[in-house]
Amino acid sequence: MSILFALLLVPLFGAIGVAVDFGRGIAVRAALQSAVDNAVLASRSGGEKNEDAIKARTEAFFQKNLRNLHGATIEDIKVSLDSNNVELKVKAQLPASFSAVLGKEFFEINVKSKAGAAAEDVEIALVLDNTGSMRDYMDDLKKGANDLVEAVYKGSNSKSKLKMAVVPYVGAVNIGNGRTQMAWMDVNGDSAWHGRYLEDYWFGYQSGCNTGSGGGGGGSGPGTGTTGSLMERVPAFASIGRWILGIGTANAASAADVPSPFHFIDPCWIANPNKVNMFDLLARIPNASWKGCVMARAGDHDVLDTPPSAADVNTLFVPWFWPDQPDAAEIAADGWNFVSANDYLPDRPDLVPSAFDDPWNGWLHWSILKYNNSNAVIDEVGPDTTGPNKSCPDPILPLTDVKSDVLQAIDRMVHWNGSGTNVAEGLAWGWRVLSPEPPFTEGAQYGKIRKVLVLMTDGVNNIDPTPDGAIHSDYSAYGYLFSGIVPNPTFDGFKQHADNRMEQVCNNAKDAGITIYTVAFGIVDGPTLAKLEACASKPPYAYAPGTETELIEAFNAIGASLTELRLTE
Secondary structure, three states: OHHHHHHHHHHHHHHHHHHHHHHHHHHHHHHHHHHHHHHHHOOOHHHOOOHHHHHHHHHHHHHHOOOOOOOOEEEEEEEEEEOOEEEEEEEEEEEOOHHHHHOOOEEEEEEEEEEEEOOOOEEEEEEEEOEHHHOOOHHHHHHHHHHHHHHHHHHOOOOOOEEEEEEEEOOOEEOOOOHHHHOOEOOOOOOOOOOOOOOOOEEEEOOOOOOOOOOOOOOOOOOOOOOOOOOOOOOOOHHHHHHHOOOOOOOOOOHHHOOOOOOOOOOOEEEOOOOOOHHHHHHHOOOOOOOOEEOOOOOOHHHOOOOOEOOEHHHOEOEOOOOOOOOHHHHHHOOOOOOOOOOOOOOOHHHOOHHHOOOOHHHHHOOHHHHOOOOOOOEOOOOOOEOOOOOOOOEOEEEEOOHHHHHHHHHOOOOEOOOEEOHHHHHHHHHHHHOOOOOOOOOOOOOOOEEEEEEEEOOOOEEOEOOOOOOOEOOOOOOOHHHOOOOOOOHHHHHHHHHHHHHHHHHHHHHOOEEEEEEEOOOOOHHHHHHHHHHOOOHHHEEOOOOHHHHHHHHHHHHHHHOOEEEOO
């Protein structure tokens, strides 16, 4: 028995050793597999594209994550790239312990892992700031946006449904002006905000007129106080409206002289009618047409993707129409010293009935008589433009699966001077191109596909000032400051209003299932940075680059985030 027991000790100890070493091997394999998996997943982090750099990064991540090898040594590391896939193979040797008595000196352990961009259906809207302050950075913006597009398309595969849209924005957004877009427009001028800054406003006073009824209804004239003050409104006159539209003549000095059926509520003042249709004014300028920019919608429709419908005129879109501003001669006659930001038509004071010829020529801002059959001086090539479409940027590129169309839309972008920055409108249209609801319908149904909005801006919401004391500001998607759309008609009030609309659009879009990334380029205003960070779907999705290089890197990081690798083997 003793001899037999002694003979059995060797295989017994060998079996025990094999069991112990097998357990060690399992632990080492698990440690190696974890390190290999983490390495391939991190291989393209930071948007790295260079193959040698990707390989070096993969190996470095692997080495950094090695844990609990129980004496095993790495014999071979091989990183290979195949299209969008990164594969890492590792061979290790684990020295035998007790099992060495059986002649087994080491165990060979081989592990591998492969990661690639998983097939994912995604729609992406690039909402990009094209305002004048971007003039020195447009090339960097284009480079970053192009890199993002390339990364997303490279990270997709033949099974992916990928569409992208480009939404340039300034103080407004250009939705295009084709037959399809016209179906969304308020062609009858019925929206609450259509022509609001021209309707009812006077442009002449009968000198020495005394109605005996306690004043001329607006005799205080336009706002002359602090920046952003309102021009006082006056009643509309049906007779004047008919005369302006060429239906009749109103040139009498008093109500008694106005032939039936015309009448004056007050004979001392001449004013625009109470309904002014911007499409009618455009039609009256022989060489002008609507380019495609739109105003913000009335009510809360400006922060929603409500489909446009004739059943609710406030859901329809109002055309952008920057009014003609006073001629140099009229400015000089009033003793002012500035140049109009958008003088494209002669003011034609001769068209104002002589009885209402007043010495203050600033009233000619509001006269719509000058739009009647007068050729305009029009320049619609950015960055500096003139005409009713002033500061209207390039049109939206709706969702498309044609990569070249996306890249061309980005490359065509230029900065546009004037108006200001309205991030809320850019965001709203970024959401609308992703929405399956009209006006744009290229987007898939919510829940069927991932929807992403990438917002880039380099400034706070603002409207540009003007030295013209009659209007105080440039034109915007909310009209002039005095037009009554912005509740507090001051520059601070405009920012507050636009910030509020931006916040609401962000929340509404995220509630609808949109993932939002924000890029706040060179912004130092703390409250604005906080709002843009809150707008992003997650804190890591909010970027605040301070330099041109960091701007490009931010887009690359977003591209990497949108094409995160996943383990495939």
